[in-house]
Amino acid sequence: MIAGTCSQSQTTRNVIHGTTSTNQTLPSPNDLAFELTGRDYISYSAISSYQSCPLRYQFSYCTDMVREFVSSNLIFGSAIHVAIEHHFRSVFEGEASPSLDSLMAAYEQAWRRDTDTPVKFGKTESKETLRDLASRMLTAFQASEVSKMDSQLLAIEEEFRGPIIDGCPDVLGRLDLVDLHENAVRITDFKTSRSRRNEVKIVESAPQQLLYADLVAPLAKALGNLPVRIEWIVIAKAKKPIVERHALTPHAGQIARTKAGIRQVWRAISSGHFYPTPSSMGCAGCGFSAACRQWEG
Numbered sequence: 001m002i003a004g005t006c007s008q009s010q011t012t013r014n015v016i017h018g019t020t021s022t023n024q025t026l027p028s029p030n031d032l033a034f035e036l037t038g039r040d041y042i043s044y045s046a047i048s049s050y051q052s053c054p055l056r057y058q059f060s061y062c063t064d065m066v067r068e069f070v071s072s073n074l075i076f077g078s079a080i081h082v083a084i085e086h087h088f089r090s091v092f093e094g095e096a097s098p099s100l101d102s103l104m105a106a107y108e109q110a111w112r113r114d115t116d117t118p119v120k121f122g123k124t125e126s127k128e129t130l131r132d133l134a135s136r137m138l139t140a141f142q143a144s145e146v147s148k149m150d151s152q153l154l155a156i157e158e159e160f161r162g163p164i165i166d167g168c169p170d171v172l173g174r175l176d177l178v179d180l181h182e183n184a185v186r187i188t189d190f191k192t193s194r195s196r197r198n199e200v201k202i203v204e205s206a207p208q209q210l211l212y213a214d215l216v217a218p219l220a221k222a223l224g225n226l227p228v229r230i231e232w233i234v235i236a237k238a239k240k241p242i243v244e245r246h247a248l249t250p251h252a253g254q255i256a257r258t259k260a261g262i263r264q265v266w267r268a269i270s271s272g273h274f275y276p277t278p279s280s281m282g283c284a285g286c287g288f289s290a291a292c293r294q295w296e297g
């Protein structure tokens with residue numbers, strides 16, 4: 001057990017070890033989540049972090065351990081995200097499309113905000129090369145059709161939360177863009193990608209959006225039982241960046257399957273199943289490698 005992790009009450013320990021007596025009140029999933037992580041909800045990124053490495057999840061979400069470094073990929077993606085959000089916020093507020101300088105200022109500000117921890121760059125990268133790439137990507141974005149919106153904004157970078165999975169804490173999602181488009185509620189996720197997204201990649205990204213579709217279902221219902229559509233705006237980090245919009249029509253059972261998977265992950269988390277799953281890809285970008293080497297169960 002790692003010092004300072006996942007402090008649990010006796011009741012919680014009893015739940016985990018199956019020793020709860022009949023007159024003990026079981027904590028609700030939200031209370032259990034709060035005891036384990038300090039948050040009374042789960043997010044898709046937490047679930048996905050557990051799926052990629054349970055020990056890394058524990059370090060990130062159940063301890064106050066500071067990362068040795070943050071991957072440049074993470075900061076870059078989040079800074080581009082902030083710039084795109086700035087674009088859409090301005091457009092929907094009725095202002096002219098922001099200039100490239102204005103988007104780059106949003107990018108720079110987000111980059112500064114996220115770099116308290118040392119940044120680990122790829123072999124051929126630096127802050128300057130990434131800044132050039134950001135400028136090319138945002139220029140391509142501005143020139144593309146996806147930057148123009150002819151719909152009604154419902155929410156931008158807004159949190160939606162709900163008890164949408166039986167036996168699990170509330171799910172909380174921060175949705176990039178929700179608009180009313182062609183008589184449907186459309187949720188759009190902004191993404192950067194190493195290369196053009198193919199269908200396989202889109203299907204890989206689907207679980208988060210499927211959950212988010214469930215979170216906005218009450219809103220779609222209140223607006224007249226409208227369908228919910230899932231889309232992505234993806235900017236590929238190519239020499240000549242490519243901007244594309246992708247859509248997915250969920251087939252029957254996809255949401256149920258996603259929820260069933262999350263229910264199993266939550267069971268594992270709430271039972272304290274944390275262990276390393278080393279892989280060259282996963283560990284290269286992990287900021288907890290020293291703590292991981294010391295881990296003995």
Ligand code: SF4
Pocket residue numbers: 053055056276277278279282283286287288289292293
């Ligand atoms: S170094 Fe690898 S195995 Fe260890 S916590 Fe990080 S991702 Fe998991």
